[in-house]
Amino acid sequence: MRRKVRAAACAGLLLLISCGVANAESVEWKTLSVAASAYNSVASQTTKHDPSVAAWGDVLKPGMHAIAVSRDLIKKGLTHGTKVKIQGLPGIYVVRDKMAARWTNKIDIYMGHDVAKARDWGIQHDIRILYVENDNS
Template identity: 55%
Template sequence: MKLAHYILSFLLFTLVACTETKTLEVTATAYNSVESQTKKGDAETAAWGDKLRPGMKAVAVSRDLLKEEGIEHGSELRISGLPGTYRVLDKMNKRWKKKIDIYMGENVQRAKEWGRQNVEITWVLD
């Protein structure tokens, strides 16, 4: 059993060591799935058609991050100061640069309390 543990540890270490990540400082705001925050009138459907539900760890990203930084629909991001990973399920208006919008369900007060912050995001490059 110890041998299997060492082999598994070695394989995991090798996999992590071969994975290239990127870190970038961005401005982070928050948004909600409420009608007043959408222009389409469908507060649950994100830009790629994903359905947003309260409790999901999702983000919208500015389009420059998609074009220039290697972030894609479905990419997982780590956000400094927040636990876990967030999945890229939405994209922002073209006017925004180096910006993410963290999905906070229907809790508008929580989003207001978050406000605007500078954070570091980290993701794996494909």
């Protein structure tokens, strides 16, 4: 019975927060407006050696809700493992990768091997994201 109650409570809170966060009152969602592009785990867009391994060592798999962030956003609290909501997209994404130093104020949304889907997304400006800073202590 407790499992059912806990599962129902967790499902209800999913619209506000992920189940890994203690409660809605203690969560402070921060908001940013960023440019958002999309990328794939293919050698021409990442590394030729192993295109599914991200900068922090995570192995990306199609279907994952993962993003890469520009390095200036890391300084703003979007560090490895940060949960992110993206305007116009369902679900919660997780920071799993970082972008080349030349990019600023930008996220890259992981789209598996679907290059056509990533091209259709293109680059969108002024996309609002919400995120919860990690407690890395």
